[in-house]
Amino acid sequence: MEKDITTEEKIKEAARKVFQQKGYAGARTRDIAEEAGINLALLNYYYRSKEKLFELVLDESILEISKSLRILLNDDSPLFGGKIDMIVDKYIDVVSTNPSLPLFVLGEIQANPQKFQKKLGIPEAFISNSHLYKQIHEQLKSVGMQEINPMHIIINIISMTIFPFVGKPLIKNVSGMDEPEFNRFIEERRKFIPMWLKMMLKLN
Amino acid sequence: MEKDITTEEKIKEAARKVFQQKGYAGARTRDIAEEAGINLALLNYYYRSKEKLFELVLDESILEISKSLRILLNDDSPLFGGKIDMIVDKYIDVVSTNPSLPLFVLGEIQANPQKFQKKLGIPEAFISNSHLYKQIHEQLKSVGMQEINPMHIIINIISMTIFPFVGKPLIKNVSGMDEPEFNRFIEERRKFIPMWLKMMLKLN
DNA sequence: AATAATTTTAATCATTTGATTAAAATATTT
DNA sequence: AAATATTTTAATCAAATGATTAAAATTATT
Numbered sequence: 001m002e003k004d005i006t007t008e009e010k011i012k013e014a015a016r017k018v019f020q021q022k023g024y025a026g027a028r029t030r031d032i033a034e035e036a037g038i039n040l041a042l043l044n045y046y047y048r049s050k051e052k053l054f055e056l057v058l059d060e061s062i063l064e065i066s067k068s069l070r071i072l073l074n075d076d077s078p079l080f081g082g083k084i085d086m087i088v089d090k091y092i093d094v095v096s097t098n099p100s101l102p103l104f105v106l107g108e109i110q111a112n113p114q115k116f117q118k119k120l121g122i123p124e125a126f127i128s129n130s131h132l133y134k135q136i137h138e139q140l141k142s143v144g145m146q147e148i149n150p151m152h153i154i155i156n157i158i159s160m161t162i163f164p165f166v167g168k169p170l171i172k173n174v175s176g177m178d179e180p181e182f183n184r185f186i187e188e189r190r191k192f193i194p195m196w197l198k199m200m201l202k203l204n
Numbered sequence: 205m206e207k208d209i210t211t212e213e214k215i216k217e218a219a220r221k222v223f224q225q226k227g228y229a230g231a232r233t234r235d236i237a238e239e240a241g242i243n244l245a246l247l248n249y250y251y252r253s254k255e256k257l258f259e260l261v262l263d264e265s266i267l268e269i270s271k272s273l274r275i276l277l278n279d280d281s282p283l284f285g286g287k288i289d290m291i292v293d294k295y296i297d298v299v300s301t302n303p304s305l306p307l308f309v310l311g312e313i314q315a316n317p318q319k320f321q322k323k324l325g326i327p328e329a330f331i332s333n334s335h336l337y338k339q340i341h342e343q344l345k346s347v348g349m350q351e352i353n354p355m356h357i358i359i360n361i362i363s364m365t366i367f368p369f370v371g372k373p374l375i376k377n378v379s380g381m382d383e384p385e386f387n388r389f390i391e392e393r394r395k396f397i398p399m400w401l402k403m404m405l406k407l408n
Numbered sequence: 409a410a411t412a413a414t415t416t417t418a419a420t421c422a423t424t425t426g427a428t429t430a431a432a433a434t435a436t437t438t
Numbered sequence: 439a440a441a442t443a444t445t446t447t448a449a450t451c452a453a454a455t456g457a458t459t460a461a462a463a464t465t466a467t468t
Contacts, residue, residue: 007415021315023311025227026315028454028456029455029456030455039416040457041417043456043457044456045415050456050457103310105374106373106374107311110304110373111226120374120377120378126377126380151379151381152389155375156364156400163363163367166367166370167362169310169320174330175332177355185355185356188353188356189356196360196404199404200400233426233427242446243447243448244447245427245428245446246445249445249446252427
């Protein structure tokens with residue numbers, strides 16, 4: 001019983017890894033089986049089909065992304081410098097923990113947009129209902145920049161944080177950074193991104 | 205003769221479209237043939253194999269990206285507000301013209317990193333030799349922020365510009381924007397991104 | 409321990425898919 | 439116009455790949 005769950009979980013973890021690296025179309029069920037160290041038939045025994053297994057992995061991936069976004073958006077501490085530091089720090093943590101997640105999900109959406117209409121649903125203008133959105137709106141108004149849609153600032157947080165991970169191989173190449181240098185580069189951004197955001201918001 | 209080139213070109217354009225949408229693994233040669241309105245065998249007649257055709261499309265894609273980056277990095281006008289406006293404007297133009305290009309290339313790198321080692325080569329720390337890098341360095345020094353690696357600012361330009369395209373479906377979803385709203389959003393960023401960059405550089 | 413249920417495996421199937429071939433159609437040259 | 443070269447097509451092949459099956463191995467139950 002204990003071992004059953006272990007095998008099933010082992011397959012899902014292998015699937016997650018292979019799907020994230022190769023995408024749905026590029027992943028071979030045999031690759032997943034080998035990665036998991038199991039017989040190919042077991043994959044179908046536990047998960048019926050490649051498609052079903054993929055749906056499972058994808059749903060969990062989307063959930064993770066939603067969760068991290070919700071943390072970012074709905075932290076209810078008042079908006080001042082320290083809050084910006086904190087949410088950026090948390091967000092970088094999440095992305096660092098699963099660096100290939102964003103590119104995986106974005107790539108699958110591009111390959112199969114219609115499938116995601118249902119999966120994502122319409123969260124009723126999710127961002128603009130968030131606490132952070134309203135706080136940014138207030139702050140921008142108070143410094144006379146109410147013509148800026150707070151959405152821009154939120155997209156900037158996400159862009160400046162996630163893009164270095166999405167573009168990592170390319171960035172390492174055009175910058176000449178090696179792995180440790182790149183990691184230091186990311187660590188530096190923990191301080192700098194909040195600083196830049198505060199400038200954008202004329203905060204402090 | 206005229207018609208030969210047209211057919212050949214038609215196939216390559218169809219391949220570009222299908223590869224960009226589905227990726228190498230997800231693209232069927234039959235899809236490409238159908239998209240081009242030709243018989244499947246013609247694809248192999250002109251390009252030998254799916255792989256060869258893909259290499260061609262990919263090489264051209266990488267070239268386009270390199271080219272746009274070079275424009276950004278090596279503009280030799282002096283660094284002041286107007287220059288920032290100009291390079292960001294140009295860069296948004298390039299990305300708008302081919303919005304699915306970045307995600308395509310980044311996805312293929314993730315699926316097949318080793319292939320890109322050769323393809324990209326090591327351009328001897330490309331960015332840090334650039335004119336823009338040196339200008340940003342000077343500017344940061346002159347306002348007492350020499351501890352900031354200019355690479356950060358360049359990555360910020362690229363992030364804030366490209367990420368909205370890479371993440372477009374997801375952004376539209378979590379923001380509730382429709383297509384025209386999203387386009388207006390991008391247009392707004394033409395003004396805002398230079399403004400934010402000037403704040404980061406304490407320029408003006 | 410015997411029986412039953414569950415898990416795992418090896419072998420095989422059927423479909424998809426990249427590629428080839430030989431013939432037909434079309435264009436070019438003589 | 440005949441001959442030759444080029445382009446296009448329909449049919450087919452072979453390999454890859456997702457999936458199934460029946461039997462073997464293992465674990466749980468009685």
